[in-house]
Amino acid sequence: MNDDLIQYLLRLGDTALIQGQRLCEWCGNAPAIEEELALMNVGLDLVGQARNWLEYAAELLDDGRSADDLAFGRDERGYRNLLLVEQPNGDYAVTMTKQFLYDAWHFAVLQQLCNVEDERIAGIAAKALKEVTYHLRRSSEWVQRLGDGTAESHNRMLAATEQLWRFTVELTSADEAEQRIADANLGANPVVVAQEWLTRVTQVFELATLPVPGPANYFYLSARKGLHTEHLGLILAEMQYLPRTYPNATW
Numbered sequence: 001m002n003d004d005l006i007q008y009l010l011r012l013g014d015t016a017l018i019q020g021q022r023l024c025e026w027c028g029n030a031p032a033i034e035e036e037l038a039l040m041n042v043g044l045d046l047v048g049q050a051r052n053w054l055e056y057a058a059e060l061l062d063d064g065r066s067a068d069d070l071a072f073g074r075d076e077r078g079y080r081n082l083l084l085v086e087q088p089n090g091d092y093a094v095t096m097t098k099q100f101l102y103d104a105w106h107f108a109v110l111q112q113l114c115n116v117e118d119e120r121i122a123g124i125a126a127k128a129l130k131e132v133t134y135h136l137r138r139s140s141e142w143v144q145r146l147g148d149g150t151a152e153s154h155n156r157m158l159a160a161t162e163q164l165w166r167f168t169v170e171l172t173s174a175d176e177a178e179q180r181i182a183d184a185n186l187g188a189n190p191v192v193v194a195q196e197w198l199t200r201v202t203q204v205f206e207l208a209t210l211p212v213p214g215p216a217n218y219f220y221l222s223a224r225k226g227l228h229t230e231h232l233g234l235i236l237a238e239m240q241y242l243p244r245t246y247p248n249a250t251w
Contacts, residue, residue, distance in 0.1 A: 001184060004177040006060050007080060008187050010070070011223070013053030014081035017071060018232070019102055020046035021239055025089055038138065042099075045131040052124045072243040076233045077226040083219070084167040086232040093146055093156035098164055100139035100204065105171040107136045108196040112188035121186065140204045147208025157210055169216035171197055175224050
């Protein structure tokens with residue numbers, strides 16, 4: 001169970017970290033200064049959450065590594081983030097569609113984690129839920145605004161959904177280890193999360209005049225096994241460059 005819990009914490013932490021890193025790529029490139037500030041704030045929230053999850057994982061590993069070591073010392077096969085969040089930002093339709101699909105899942109997971117048996121997990125989740133409530137509201141509004149906007153924005157949202165939907169298979173399915181964590185009241189129930197995620201996505205897509213695709217089919221890669229798309233390696237190469245080049249550097 002300890003190994004299952006460590007992998008679960010890494011999944012939560014790695015996913016938040018990579019999505020935060022992706023959002024920070026919009027710094028200096030966002031379509032408006034207000035959006036740049038909003039994206040950076042969401043990204044910083046996620047990096048902070050990632051630190052909390054990775055610190056707990058490091059304590060359970062008890063092998064001398066810190067949260068920083070886990071973030072900057074593992075290669076792509078060691079990462080457990082959702083495949084969805086490592087996908088490129090693309091245009092703003094892709095960025096906000098990806099953010100919304102992740103937020104809807106993240107919100108459902110955190111709601112359940114607030115009530116698990118492990119007080120450390122419940123505490124981290126309760127703090128994160130306050131931030132993710134805002135994240136979800138913001139991304140939901142953007143999906144509606146773009147989906148039900150101009151013909152151009154609507155078509156871009158259709159294209160973004162088609163591009164990203166296959167990766168949602170990881171949001172609505174679970175492996176045996178994740179189910180064991182849920183059964184032990186240490187993690188979110190994946191069946192409930194999948195139902196709440198689909199309900200939320202359906203509601204927002206209807207308001208955005210966007211069709212909801214059918215269930216995503218099996219995908220040959222799996223973040224749970226460390227099998228990622230080619231995009232994660234490029235993210236880590238940039239994110240880990242300084243700490244790997246100067247491993248003993250201090251501020």
